[in-house]
Amino acid sequence: MTRYQHLATLLAERIEQGLYRSGERLPSVRNLSSEHGVSISTVQQAYHILEDRQLISPQPRSGYFVTPQKSQPPVPALTRPAQRPVEITQWDAVLEQLTGREDAGSIAFGSGFPDVTQATIKPLWREMSRIVQHQESEILGYDCINGKQVLREQIARLMLDSRCVVTPDDIVVTTGCHEALSIAIRAVCEAGDIVAVESPCFHGTMQMLRAFGIKVVEIPTDSETGISVEALELALEQWPIKAVILVPTCNNPLGFIMPDARKKAVLNLAQRFDIAIIEDDVYGELAYEYPRPMTIKSLDVDGRVLLCSSFSKTLAPGLRVGWIVPGRYFDRAMHMKYIVTGSTTTFTQMAVAEFVRNGHYHRHLRRMRQHYQRNLDIFTCWVRHYFPCGICVSRPQGGFLMWIELPEEIDIVPISEVLRQHNIRIAVGSLLSASGKYRNCMRLNYALPFNTTTETALRDMGELISQVFENS
Amino acid sequence: MTRYQHLATLLAERIEQGLYRSGERLPSVRNLSSEHGVSISTVQQAYHILEDRQLISPQPRSGYFVTPQKSQPPVPALTRPAQRPVEITQWDAVLEQLTGREDAGSIAFGSGFPDVTQATIKPLWREMSRIVQHQESEILGYDCINGKQVLREQIARLMLDSRCVVTPDDIVVTTGCHEALSIAIRAVCEAGDIVAVESPCFHGTMQMLRAFGIKVVEIPTDSETGISVEALELALEQWPIKAVILVPTCNNPLGFIMPDARKKAVLNLAQRFDIAIIEDDVYGELAYEYPRPMTIKSLDVDGRVLLCSSFSKTLAPGLRVGWIVPGRYFDRAMHMKYIVTGSTTTFTQMAVAEFVRNGHYHRHLRRMRQHYQRNLDIFTCWVRHYFPCGICVSRPQGGFLMWIELPEEIDIVPISEVLRQHNIRIAVGSLLSASGKYRNCMRLNYALPFNTTTETALRDMGELISQVFENS
Numbered sequence: 001m002t003r004y005q006h007l008a009t010l011l012a013e014r015i016e017q018g019l020y021r022s023g024e025r026l027p028s029v030r031n032l033s034s035e036h037g038v039s040i041s042t043v044q045q046a047y048h049i050l051e052d053r054q055l056i057s058p059q060p061r062s063g064y065f066v067t068p069q070k071s072q073p074p075v076p077a078l079t080r081p082a083q084r085p086v087e088i089t090q091w092d093a094v095l096e097q098l099t100g101r102e103d104a105g106s107i108a109f110g111s112g113f114p115d116v117t118q119a120t121i122k123p124l125w126r127e128m129s130r131i132v133q134h135q136e137s138e139i140l141g142y143d144c145i146n147g148k149q150v151l152r153e154q155i156a157r158l159m160l161d162s163r164c165v166v167t168p169d170d171i172v173v174t175t176g177c178h179e180a181l182s183i184a185i186r187a188v189c190e191a192g193d194i195v196a197v198e199s200p201c202f203h204g205t206m207q208m209l210r211a212f213g214i215k216v217v218e219i220p221t222d223s224e225t226g227i228s229v230e231a232l233e234l235a236l237e238q239w240p241i242k243a244v245i246l247v248p249t250c251n252n253p254l255g256f257i258m259p260d261a262r263k264k265a266v267l268n269l270a271q272r273f274d275i276a277i278i279e280d281d282v283y284g285e286l287a288y289e290y291p292r293p294m295t296i297k298s299l300d301v302d303g304r305v306l307l308c309s310s311f312s313k314t315l316a317p318g319l320r321v322g323w324i325v326p327g328r329y330f331d332r333a334m335h336m337k338y339i340v341t342g343s344t345t346t347f348t349q350m351a352v353a354e355f356v357r358n359g360h361y362h363r364h365l366r367r368m369r370q371h372y373q374r375n376l377d378i379f380t381c382w383v384r385h386y387f388p389c390g391i392c393v394s395r396p397q398g399g400f401l402m403w404i405e406l407p408e409e410i411d412i413v414p415i416s417e418v419l420r421q422h423n424i425r426i427a428v429g430s431l432l433s434a435s436g437k438y439r440n441c442m443r444l445n446y447a448l449p450f451n452t453t454t455e456t457a458l459r460d461m462g463e464l465i466s467q468v469f470e471n472s
Numbered sequence: 473m474t475r476y477q478h479l480a481t482l483l484a485e486r487i488e489q490g491l492y493r494s495g496e497r498l499p500s501v502r503n504l505s506s507e508h509g510v511s512i513s514t515v516q517q518a519y520h521i522l523e524d525r526q527l528i529s530p531q532p533r534s535g536y537f538v539t540p541q542k543s544q545p546p547v548p549a550l551t552r553p554a555q556r557p558v559e560i561t562q563w564d565a566v567l568e569q570l571t572g573r574e575d576a577g578s579i580a581f582g583s584g585f586p587d588v589t590q591a592t593i594k595p596l597w598r599e600m601s602r603i604v605q606h607q608e609s610e611i612l613g614y615d616c617i618n619g620k621q622v623l624r625e626q627i628a629r630l631m632l633d634s635r636c637v638v639t640p641d642d643i644v645v646t647t648g649c650h651e652a653l654s655i656a657i658r659a660v661c662e663a664g665d666i667v668a669v670e671s672p673c674f675h676g677t678m679q680m681l682r683a684f685g686i687k688v689v690e691i692p693t694d695s696e697t698g699i700s701v702e703a704l705e706l707a708l709e710q711w712p713i714k715a716v717i718l719v720p721t722c723n724n725p726l727g728f729i730m731p732d733a734r735k736k737a738v739l740n741l742a743q744r745f746d747i748a749i750i751e752d753d754v755y756g757e758l759a760y761e762y763p764r765p766m767t768i769k770s771l772d773v774d775g776r777v778l779l780c781s782s783f784s785k786t787l788a789p790g791l792r793v794g795w796i797v798p799g800r801y802f803d804r805a806m807h808m809k810y811i812v813t814g815s816t817t818t819f820t821q822m823a824v825a826e827f828v829r830n831g832h833y834h835r836h837l838r839r840m841r842q843h844y845q846r847n848l849d850i851f852t853c854w855v856r857h858y859f860p861c862g863i864c865v866s867r868p869q870g871g872f873l874m875w876i877e878l879p880e881e882i883d884i885v886p887i888s889e890v891l892r893q894h895n896i897r898i899a900v901g902s903l904l905s906a907s908g909k910y911r912n913c914m915r916l917n918y919a920l921p922f923n924t925t926t927e928t929a930l931r932d933m934g935e936l937i938s939q940v941f942e943n944s
Contacts, residue, residue: 091807098617098810116612124612128819129604135597140588140788145570175647175792178814186683191663208811211658316612318818320647335563338570339680342650345817346790347600 003038004045011046015055015066021385023378023450026056026064059374068377073384076254076392076405078228081199081218081437083235088210088434094203097427106420107457108445110427112252114400115447116316118371120364124315127354131347139350143343145334147173147323151353155323158356161291162249162284163298164307164325172324172337173344176317177282180308180324181245182208183340187306187332188243188276189214195278196235196244198227200403200432200441202252205245205280216434217241223394223403226251226258229265236273243276249293250283253403253432253443255396257287263296270304276329281309282322285365287398288373303327311352313399314365319348372400372447379446382455386462388469400447403429406440406465409472413439415464424457475510476517483518487527487538493857495850495922498528498536531846540849545856548726548864548877550700553671553690553909555707560682560906566675569899578892579929580917582899584724586872587919588788590843592836596787599826603819611822615815617806619645619795623825627795630828633763634721634756635770636779636797644796644809645816648789649754652780652796653717654680655812659778659804660715660748661686667750668707668716670699672875672904672913674724677717677752688906689713695866695875698723698730701737708745715748721765722755725875725904725915727868729759735768742776748801753781754794757837759870760845775799783824785871786837791820844872844919851918854927858934860941872919875901878912878937881944885911887936896929 001009014020027035032043047064050056056064097110131139146152152168159166174180181204189195191213197205199218209216217235220228226248235241246266248258258266270277279296287293297307306329310322321344326333337343355361376396383393383404394403406412412428419426429441448454473481486492499507504515519536522528528536569582603611618624624640631638646652653676661667663685669677671690681688689707692700698720707713718738720730730738742749751768759765769779778801782794793816798805809815827833848868855865855876866875878884884900891898899917901910920926 095617095806095810111614113613116609121612125604125607129601132597132601132604137588138790140593140596140790141585142583142784142789175813175817176815179812182812190685204811204814207807211807211811213662312614317614317815318610318612320813320815320817334567335679335683338567339676339683340651340654340812341647341792342676343648343789343792345647345792345820347820348817 004042007046008049023381073393076223085194085215088206106423110425120367123360128351148349151349154356163294174322176320177310177322180322183336184278184306187329193242203431223254245278247280250398257397277305283399375446386459388466402444476514479518480521495853545865548695557666557687560678578895582897592839595832600823620821623821626828635766646794647792649782649794652794655808656750656778659801665714675903695726717750719752722870729869749777755871847918850922858931860938874916
């Protein structure tokens with residue numbers, strides 16, 4: 001056996017024994033070389049053998065990592081919410097969750113924060129600096145209601161990636177996707193109306209519905225293919241539903257991408273029952289597949305799809321730059337935009353427009369897709385390693401949110417309160433249900449840095465859950 | 473007669489003959505000196521004589537101006553709207569008015585734009601530059617719902633100027649005063665409710681009420697003392713009114729400041745009938761009197777006043793930084809803030825906070841108050857000079873909006889369309905009425921620069937109105 005074969009066997013054993021765990025970085029070539037008293041090239045050859053065996057994988061400029069094991073925990077089954085119109089509760093819990101934003105010391109597993117520390121975001125500061133230097137009084141004055149033309153042009157171009165052909169005049173810039181959704185709902189619905197949503201469903205959307213006095217029918221949703229078209233059809237036959245709200249691409253919280261055929265099927269249903277579709281595409285550009293999946297909006301022929309999106313998840317939420325393409329509801333959307341905020345902050349609109357126009361955005365997207373995909377591998381490993389058996393974990397196809405389902409007898413709500421005292425904040429599944437279901441589930445943000453602090457927090461969380469599990 | 477007395481007499485004659493018109497700048501000392509072949513000090517002495525006679529007045533760093541004549545046109549009488557709940561119309565006209573924002577070439581007499589070109593705004597760019605240089609990732613992340621603590625601290629301090637004692641935790645930062653008003657209305661009212669407003673009333677507020685399905689009772693309002701307390705009482709006795717919305721300090725569009733006693737009387741009424749007061753103070757800091765008048769909020773003992781304001785009129789609207797102090801409606805306001813925009817743009821919040829904290833804001837306010845007050849003199853002169861007799865003109869006590877009432881037989885709506893073709897945009901009074909009254913009135917923005925273009929535009933406007941008047 002040659003030296004490098006010997007070294008490869010030794011390392012493979014260590015991986016098998018769990019000394020180097022799945023997703024973990026291996027020692028650098030230089031370190032191994034001096035540890036074992038062999039040449040650099042011997043270590044490199046050993047690593048090549050392990051790479052061929054798919055035990056390890058290289059990451060550009062970061063070294064070698066243990067390839068995540070193929071045995072994945074099972075994915076959550078089709079959800080089974082109560083399929084009748086219900087009023088939304090949970091505001092106190094949502095508020096509690098959101099106030100965590102202020103607490104800089106806590107580890108925000110429950111948040112929807114993207115990673116804003118990657119190098120590819122740096123040009124944004126340069127663009128901002130350039131705008132400040134020019135001191136254009138345009139930045140200080142009121143913008144028109146629908147937003148800066150330069151930005152709308154860039155958004156129209158970006159939307160081509162999802163096969164969506166719109167003009168800048170079809171777009172209304174908003175204060176984040178939040179305002180876009182808020183406008184969309186108000187453009188389509190009135191108090192007392194009923195809308196259909198995926199279950200689980202983003203708590204922000206549900207709180208909007210609550211505030212506007214709208215009831216929801218929660219539709220069973222599959223963690224890999226999205227909303228059940230059959231269940232949606234049944235609900236449409238049964239109730240006078242005005243609209244369906246979907247996050248079909250990189251779903252929040254389940255991470256699925258609806259197959260194209262299903263997107264078409266939902267649009268067909270919407271046409272048959274003459275309802276609107278509010279399509280939340282805020283995570284869509286973070287799909288791990290390339291080119292990115294199409295939107296339902298791209299199939300829309302009669303303007304019944306209101307597409308809502310923003311740069312909050314892909315670039316930076318603090319900018320508060322989003323948009324809506326409201327289709328046939330354009331006039332109502334303009335009225336809503338006017339009465340809600342009047343217009344959008346000019347400075348950040350300009351900064352984003354320049355960032356996109358100068359090609360930084362696509363570069364940044366590539367980087368973030370890779371980054372989140374790698375984080376997903378590592379976080380999945382950690383969860384499998386530290387959480388008790390019998391859990392189900394979603395397999396996100398984009399974005400940075402993971403859905404974990406524990407055995408039904410476990411209630412995460414009291415666990416989350418204990419974790420909070422340890423400065424660990426999680427989003428309990430019940431936040432994402434109109435009627436407080438999913439108390440055995442949680443949404444996990446894997447945009448967090450993968451460092452010892454995060455790993456320790458996940459380990460502590462897993463241990464606490466295991467204890468509760470054993471005692472139950 | 474000495475040389476300077478001779479020169480003074482000559483100049484006085486020219487002013488009397490109208491060669492130098494009221495509000496106009498006189499030739500510089502240097503120019504007069506060379507024109508008349510006299511020394512600089514002779515001209516200065518001549519100007520001192522005219523100043524003593526109050527014929528002219530010096531402006532720091534701008535030279536001497538002809539003092540506006542004392543004879544003012546009469547002020548508009550108490551308005552007489554239909555005092556029953558009505559639904560709001562006029563959205564098309566408002567939208568038409570607002571789309572003027574895009575048209576950079578037009579003269580925007582109809583807008584609510586402040587002047588953002590004064591030197592005292594420069595430090596804002598410096599603060600922005602400093603923030604960009606620090607590249608704090610805090611700027612990129614989500615803010616908490618109620619806004620940056622540093623900004624709320626500065627706002628709490630500013631509010632002391634209006635005798636209002638609040639803590640930073642009582643304040644929710646908003647995307648301009650627009651979002652603040654929108655939140656306030658939704659925190660207090662539901663669809664089908666009735667609110668009382670001043671008449672005329674800011675069209676933005678009325679469009680919000682329209683969108684939320686709320687009816688208004690327009691209350692007679694005096695152009696110098698504000699809403700008629702008696703009429704408001706009568707309306708409260710007659711209708712199940714939920715709230716009254718007021719701009720009591722530097723009213724939009726009438727420019728009045730309600731006397732303190734009247735502010736107290738309105739609050740007493742609100743207490744007696746147990747209704748909320750939504751106080752729009754967005755122009756309040758631009759009162760020409762110092763210290764600035766108190767707010768109704770400062771008298772509020774049971775949290776029924778929701779104060780709405782922003783930096784849009786005093787500093788720059790493009791920043792979209794406003795706030796609400798919602799009193800007892802705090803929880804509902806937080807929910808509304810969350811569902812409407814989630815949070816406010818971080819960058820501009822930080823820039824404003826630093827601008828205020830470093831003392832630039834108070835300096836800027838002083839400058840703007842002086843500036844608008846001088847503009848008011850000049851614009852009033854121009855209006856008196858170029859508009860037909862028989863008009864009434866408001867005497868704003870702050871802000872930069874003037875209300876002009878033409879004889880009742882004149883309809884400004886078709887006139888405004890003609891003016892539009894000449895790139896002159898005005899706000900027809902009917903925009904500020906729920907039911908399309910005030911078609912013989914207009915709101916005029918005097919934050920526009922007083923230059924030949926503005927004067928010519930006002931002259932053209934006056935001529936057109938005179939023609940219509942003569943033909944009517």
